[in-house]
Amino acid sequence: MALYTDIVMKHFMTPSNVGSIENPSGVGEVGNAKCGDIMKIYLKIEDNIIKDVKFETFGCASAIASSSMATELVMGKTVEEALAVTNAQVVAALGGLPAHKLHCSVLAEEAIRSAIKDYYDQNGIAYDPALFPAFDEEEDENEEGVRMV
Amino acid sequence: MALYTDIVMKHFMTPSNVGSIENPSGVGEVGNAKCGDIMKIYLKIEDNIIKDVKFETFGCASAIASSSMATELVMGKTVEEALAVTNAQVVAALGGLPAHKLHCSVLAEEAIRSAIKDYYDQNGIAYDPALFPAFDEEEDENEEGVRMV
Amino acid sequence: MYVYADNAATTRMSDTAVAAMIPYMQEFFGNPSSLHSVGQKAAEAMMNARQTVAGCIGAEAREITFTGGGSEADNQAIITAARIGQRKGKKHIISTAYEHHAVLHTLKKLEKEGFEIELLPVGTLGNITAQQVADAIRPDTCLVTVMFANNEIGSILPIKEIGAVCKEKGVLFHTDAVQAAGHLHIDVKDMNIDMLSLAAHKFHGPKGVGALYARKGIPLVNVIEGGAQERGKRGGTENVAGIVSLAAALKECCDHIDENAAKVTALRDKLIEGILQIPHCALNGDPVNRLAGNVNVCFEGIEGESLLLMLDAKGICASSGSACTSGSLDPSHVLLAIGRPHEVAHGSLRLSLCEWNTEEEVDYILAELPGIVAYLRSISPVWKDLESGKKQFIL
Amino acid sequence: MYVYADNAATTRMSDTAVAAMIPYMQEFFGNPSSLHSVGQKAAEAMMNARQTVAGCIGAEAREITFTGGGSEADNQAIITAARIGQRKGKKHIISTAYEHHAVLHTLKKLEKEGFEIELLPVGTLGNITAQQVADAIRPDTCLVTVMFANNEIGSILPIKEIGAVCKEKGVLFHTDAVQAAGHLHIDVKDMNIDMLSLAAHKFHGPKGVGALYARKGIPLVNVIEGGAQERGKRGGTENVAGIVSLAAALKECCDHIDENAAKVTALRDKLIEGILQIPHCALNGDPVNRLAGNVNVCFEGIEGESLLLMLDAKGICASSGSACTSGSLDPSHVLLAIGRPHEVAHGSLRLSLCEWNTEEEVDYILAELPGIVAYLRSISPVWKDLESGKKQFIL
Ligand SMILES: Cc1ncc(COP(=O)(O)O)c(C=O)c1O
């Protein structure tokens, strides 16, 4: 496939951690249907460790693959480690995404952070609000069709 | 051949009446090398009959074929009959010429008329000068590549 | 199983089209402008091809100009009409909101130059009426350009009626017949079409070659300047093999046009009926007045690209919106034009059939598609919200 | 015997080029914009082709735009530079008097728009110097467009030197390399070329497909508006088979470029030497600085078309002036540009060889040509006047 790497296709066709969690420690939902992508992340956190993570995604192959990869990257991590996961890491782990699909990886990062914020809020854990800037859809300045790793 | 009819090609490859006549009754030369066509017609006239006719031509295949066909059309004719031969008859006899080559048939007509005028002049035969208007290169208004019959 | 159902994007070349090309690659490979026999063989082949294409659409050979594709033909037709209009101070152009980008982007360029572009709104079934065109024509209208059939939702436009309106009002009429040629009956004289574009690869011919019909007397403006090819109206050594192949492919399609339409329509209707069994989906466009091969549906709660790629994994080649727009992030302008909201337009699927598709293939699609839709819905937070009543179903 | 000696007009496709096309007709026939695997196979093939073409001329893949031929590439390059210049108030363009019509006619169009076109005069041997270009450049010069090699008389231009001048003066530099690509070494970076055009059919590829190199950062202006193909710079479904074939053909030529040049040069020189035995004829262009395959001579007292058709009857395919100008009545603008008078320019013959020509073929031409020239002279009144001293010989 010229468009997507084999890793992207694998995570799209057979994604990890699909589904939802009953009584989650935190839930994050980002994106909107009008733009064609919505991601929802469920976290189960015990002793500051992400014991389980699930996702539901409405979106293209790279959105689903990014969700899947992001859940793999945070599974078993501490909350702080999970907060440090960036979209660039998601893209790198996927072996690259086409430029016009990079926003999917951003969405995945945002969904994780959003779920952690929800966990903090639910549990009255104090945090620096600067950690969670309002998520704006990032304008993608790259030229169409360019693949970034 | 898409460009020329079989008749044109035959008269080009094996033209009739090529050459010159010693002591001709009349000679006509029209065209100019700058435009890429010169035709010279030699007539042998006896008792007002064209007993022999020869041509020399510098020019393209349709110029050579038009010369050849024009000489065939006037051979054995009376001078008046020869004067009545038109470029349209030459074109028709050739089975058509491409539009941008029609001027070759005009040149052939003119060469014959010019040779007859020379015969009249040489022999002090009176004629209506209106019969021999100054020959101008005719502007060809037809669209390129159209074949007229 | 492997099912190619993306014939509106492009078609597989027919054996006829391939066989037509081959002799012009290594045998009669001459330049048609060359006077020697190898060149004149090529010139002759082009002349015959021109005659064939003209015959297929009721035109004369001299009215056909070969181009590098459907887009180029669209560009040239529109630029030509604009330049003619401009000279007379007429700078109003009428078109529709759901034309192909080859038309819309050319119009956009003219708009920047000061032309006024009026895009007729499209009904929810994807139709345009001749009355709309008649109402829009003004004294300064220099062109009406309305497609013959829409590439995404398959709507067939009332071209003959629009042609009559344009003729009566003395306005040039161009139609983008890229999806129609070889599939619908076309008679440019009877339909009063002044200019018409077509592309070989939509009827089993090669890519990269098209044709522009322009009624005798319309002075075409060059899109490509160069040598005296195509009566000086399109510079560049002619794609002889492609042109001969275009003609052969078009003729073959036109020779079987009714029989193909009947066969493909039956497949299409079976496919539509089967797909509409899936809950919360809807057909886009008119169920009756549509291209024989066109199926276009929206599924609520899922996104088209995922659907497409999962179908591809099952060997089914389909499309979501026009192939040309698939690189874009916006949903199809055609679906938006017929009033589909963004969320639903994202979940569109186009299956476009040809006469080579079979009933077994349709059955296979119908066997695979519902499961894929159900799976994608099962992992979709949007679908969950719809099912739980948190959001309202649109379809 | 049959001898094709019109390779400057177009070439016979190589087996490699044909073999490269075939899989994209009926197997990987998808639209490269389609996301399914049949489409992506095509997209992948195009990506590889782009890489290959880039590699052949020292460019990057993203700097290559595929077009519908050499003329389209020339048009696009020139229009692009003109639009860039226009925005800065720069409307002076430098070119040469003997460019191809794809360039000259595009410049003529710009002239009508108010651009000032300066055509550098060509020396009697058909050469242009970098100094001429340097002297012509002004503060308002927006483009220098000078061909890499001339299609009629085979002159090879000092492109690297001209590139250096343009770079120093900060002026965009385009070169029409349609006759050079695959035949001469090209390195766009080393030669400071900003834009370069090429066409597949001049190096054993198919007709109707070309490429435009444009240095990264040059915002191409569309000649054809449409979909997002070619980064939005050239609308229209891509001619995948043609593009893949172009790349394969170019690579094959470039892989054997020196060996082909050596072989063809030897044939050319033998042919020239033999022809020059005929009295009152002369070589057009530079005997040394010329394309390996190009032979162009003028014969006094005869006309080129007749010569051509008589050669054709003997199985020898040749040309008189450019193939593109052969429909015209005027003699070649190239021959006039190097100072040949009309009468002599009408009597020109171009024989253009490729690596598939043989010494036997050259011998055959040399055996047939003198007799034909003598015959045509024997029936030419002009020749008679020259021989009799009524007119002066020019050659
Ligand atoms: C020097 C030169 N430039 C441009 C062209 C135009 O190329 P095409 O005919 O492929 O458009 C040609 C050949 O025809 C040529 O020889």
Ligand SMILES: Cc1ncc(COP(=O)(O)O)c(C=O)c1O
């Ligand atoms: C309706 C319509 N118009 C124009 C085009 C453009 O044709 P091409 O891609 O051959 O340039 C297409 C297809 O791509 C089309 O479907």
